[in-house]
Amino acid sequence: MTYQSTAHPAHSVSPLDGLRRAGAGLRRFFVGIAHGLQVSSTAHRRFEQVQILQAKSDEDLAALGIKRDDIVHHVFKDLYYI
Template identity: 50%
Template sequence: MAFITTAGQSGQSVFARAVHGIAEGLVTYMERQSRQSQIQRLEAKSDAELAAMGLSRDRIVAHVFRDRFYF
């Protein structure tokens, strides 16, 4: 079976690039879903529980995304 290739893509087939794109999209979706549930769990805690964790309510999102963004 021959794959169609395009110039400038290091010989990667259209199929391989499509599969790679879909896989990356799924990873992004799953990470987003996971982080959203983490945010919801933290938002459900009381202010006292958050304080015991060293968090304030306005810093929940920054805490959850601390590995991706520098706030």
């Protein structure tokens, strides 16, 4: 004779599943931190580039083909279309 029970779940849950989920959460946490540091570093480099260009004379900027009013646009031109 065969007995069937519907009380068992369709799949069994391993004790390692909790560790896997915790590991995945920890990975997402550190990836988020790394992404934030990368964005901050990029923003800082662009800010420094704006400051360097603003410190140049109008003649130096003209030699580079940049007007003083267009410095920010020049530095951020790959991110924004204005």
